[in-house]
Amino acid sequence: MIDFPPSIQNLIQSLKELPGIGPRSAERIALYLLEETKGTKQRLVLFLNEIGTKIKLCPRCGFYAEDRLCSICLDNSRDKHCFCLVIHPIDVLKIERTGAFRGLYHVLGKKISPLEGHDPEDLPLTQLLQRVDEEKPKEIILAFGTDAEAEATALYIGQVLKKRAIKVSSLAMGLPAGSGLEYADSITLSYALSGRREL
């Protein structure tokens, strides 16, 4: 049976490797790219090449950087006494977008995950501890999420950091904003109860 010429088939095939793109979306995008005349194709090629060459991880905190350091580490107005420890670089942006944190970040890069073969000893703690010893933050916030692997990681790192007499905290658990009690599961609700605040 006749199909697309090979180079269109190749493009569809590699579009299907992207997350959330199925066979029909891949075909639709490929046909769009074939017919468009607004330069999307050229821009995609340019920027795909650029992220490959320009983007690296900030050697100090692990967030995405184009310069010597990332834009957060280069910002002198940040509170240098408070670190926020996250697992993935994108978590930095999640917290930045709240506007509620003005300190510095440290991206761990992985969490304890027995299924993926990441034991506690595999966590990249040497770099974190070296930075902590050099920059001497007063508080480190563990912002890790609440799945079992993230909690195990927080527990382990918390113990390590406390030996250095640093205040270690973790994100509050409780009811999400804009939601009634009827949607909260009982574990969340029990955390909300035990973490209640006086009005």
Added chain:
Amino acid sequence: MIDFPPSIQNLIQSLKELPGIGPRSAERIALYLLEETKGTKQRLVLFLNEIGTKIKLCPRCGFYAEDRLCSICLDNSRDKHCFCLVIHPIDVLKIERTGAFRGLYHVLGKKISPLEGHDPEDLPLTQLLQRVDEEKPKEIILAFGTDAEAEATALYIGQVLKKRAIKVSSLAMGLPAGSGLEYADSITLSYALSGRREL
């Protein structure tokens, strides 16, 4: 507020230009491309460049081609006496995938569309009529869909072709496969009635 470095923002921006890709999908795909190590990024760049340079429209029928002619026009086993006239190149594949047609195709490229400023005189009929005069098909099937613009195009082209004493037919209208009467609208049902076949 801190955001992604410029080159990641640029990539997200151009991914958002693709059909069916919203801001969240674009961000997810960009982050996937940043972290993947399986070569998807390089393949995308390669094949995006390739469709730009290798793919052209077959000068005979208008389908996608990498060679001098498309693979259908190059196939000597096709029935050269029957043409199927379609509007878009992708329509060729839609019909090929049925396996029910063994003739040749001709892609018109546009339909009559007053809203987009395409009048009947703007249809690229010169090339079609020249091909018809040279190759002398016995039958031309108009495979245009059933929206108002497609029907107007079929009506107009049918009149032009009939002057050349060629058998002109169009796709049957009626019930879609695997569907009950309860889902058919009354226009479809009236076509199904008037086109009924004796068992």
